[in-house]
Amino acid sequence: MIKKSSKIIAIDFDGTIVEDKYPEIGKPLIFAFETLKKLQADGHRLILWTYRTGSRLEEAVEFCRKHGVEFYAVNKSYPEEKFDERETSRKIHADLFIDDRNFGGFPGWGVIYQQLYGPSEDIEEILRKNRSKRSFLSKLFKR
Template identity: 70%
Template structure:
């Protein structure tokens, strides 16, 4: 469910959520999925806004799903939106997170701090969290 104070946040995939390895899927950037999960838990709408299409888009969506993120919409402003070439392709979002506006491979720790004013806890490694 979305919060009444929810933001609509459009996020690029290659070079933003993961290291740019297009057409392959790169490794997740540090804190990308942790930050996206927290944004989603707080009731924000996350839109995947990417150059990918077809099978490559499906692979990116599946990768995000496996990492705990299900997007509100993909390459559109809302799930029911139909493409109409007479209307601008610019999507309606409050915030855009993209490697082209945050610099190559954005710093998700900085993005997390922007939204939550505190650093996320790093993932524990290994069987016993060491």
């Protein structure tokens, strides 16, 4: 559970932040951008770690920017890193990796939030009580 120490968190794009529609950009997954903004507000460094390159990568970065999330680094461990496949590994340094290809699949941003911050109230119960995204978010992020 994240409390006070800052973490470096690597996050996949297709199937994790947005529905997997590659090479197109899918719709944002529910609570993805809200959770990412909360993580940034708490001082965590977010790295976009995706298969996308070139113009497809630029589209993804811009899509996230338009939704209020700018990453600490994109497809690298830190902003100044230069990739040279002869000298640099594509593996990046991060404390956590959030990806839809994890063993067991992507659990959803509500579950990720609870894993990082601990349960404040059962998410399924909140969803049953509150059908609107706005009321759910106001309870989820009220801390």
